[in-house]
Amino acid sequence: MFEFLKKIIKKNSPEKKPAAKKEVIKKPEKKTSSAPKKIVAKAPNLPKKKKALKTESSIKPPPKALKKKPLEIKEEKAPPKEEKKSGFFSLADKIKKGLTKTREKLTTELTSLFTGKKIDEALFEELETILLTSDVGISATTYLLDSIRASIKKNKIENADEIKGLLKEKLIELLSPIQNPLVLKGTSPFVIMVVGVNGAGKTTTIGKLTKIFLDENKSVLIAAGDTFRAAATEQLEVWGERNNVHVVSQASGDPSAVIFDAINSAKAKNIDIVIADTAGRLPTQKHLIDEITKIKRVINKCHLEAPHEILLVLDANTGQNAISQLRIFNEALGITGLALTKLDGTAKGGVIAAIAKEQPTPLRYIGVGESIDDLRVFNAQEYVDALF
Secondary structure (H helix, E strand, O other): OHHHHHHHHHHHHHHHHHHHHHHHHHHHHHHHHHHHHHHHHHOOHHHHHHHHHHHHHOOOHHHHHHHHHHHHHHHHHHHHHHHHHHHOOOHHHHHHHHOHHHHHHHHHHHHHHHOOOOOOHHHHHHHHHHHHHOOOOHHHHHHHHHHHHHHHHHHOOOOOOHHHHHHHHHHHHHHHHHEOOOOOOOOOOEEEEEEOOOOOOHHHHHHHHHHHHHHOOOOEEEEOOOOOOHHHHHHHHHHHHHHOOOEEOOOOOOHHHHHHHHHHHHHHHOOOEEEEEOOOOOOOOHHHHHHHHHHHHHHHHHOOOOOOEEEEEEEHHHOOHHHHHHHHHHHHHOOOEEEEEOHHHOOOOOHHHHHHHHOOOOEEEEEOOOOOOOEEEOOHHHHHHHHO
16 A cells, blocks of 8 residues: 555656646746847837937037027127218218317307406407307407497396396308308209309319219219419319219310310210319419409300309408408309318318308318318308307
8 A cells, every 4th residue: 555655646746847847938938028028128228218319419509599689799880880871970070070179269259258257348348259260250349349249228127147148149041141052943954154263162172062962863064264273173073083074184275165065075974063174273363263253254155154153262261361262263153052171170160151241152161181071052041059
């Protein structure tokens, strides 16, 4: 029986062992099968890291924002350019700058005269001296003093400081009648005959006038009618190149013929304005004055109603001599307008008041500097404001 039981136990034990082995084998198979699954599960984790890199690349928009910022900065820089353009001297600023010498002289003397002073005859005598030394002239000075006295009496003014305001007011009243800008009218081309003594600044005035008309979208032709001075033609040609304007000239010849050819050329080319230069001459040289009247007649024969403007150029530094020049040229030609140059180089800008009182003639332009933009249309209010 004992052996029989052993045999039974032996039979049962091998059967259990393979069964256990089968279970063990199955378990590692499950482990091995799960292992690759874990590897596959780790593999998708790598793209997650790439996604993290993509999120880092998403930081790139800030550079785009930085690119936009320079654009905004450029836009901010644009306004300063406009400010520079607007920063150029305006009309009033240019005149103030040009009249610095006259203003400093008047301001210093008038301030010391009126501050803490009584209104009496001694004060008026000092004021008269100041006006006369500023080239205001006897007639204009007398007019201003009489007007101020009348206002003081009428308004019962007792404070001397108020006389400065009265002087400014009376000057504007005196100068306003000669404030008359040039108006281009009549048949085309509009002919401007420029006259004056040697050194007054005719050539420079012509160059600056050309710039003014070009800015008004007018076409311009220059006639080099000063055939006596070789440098005059060369200077005009320089201004012509600078303004991109044609200059009609001849190496040697009659000035009337040069201007005649220029006007006919302007007619053929439908040019708006002809500016005719003439030789400088002293008012005392009668034969030269007679010659310039001949040029005027030739212009009139060539073109009806011409010259439409006879512009006399006066140097402000000549002071009261400008009055005698105006008188003689006016008698010979009939001056229709004035250009007063070199006001920036003198402390005697009061000559305009003398012209307004003694020889009232339309003052078209005043020169307050050497720049091409320094020829300005005369305005009485702005001129007087610049003096005080």
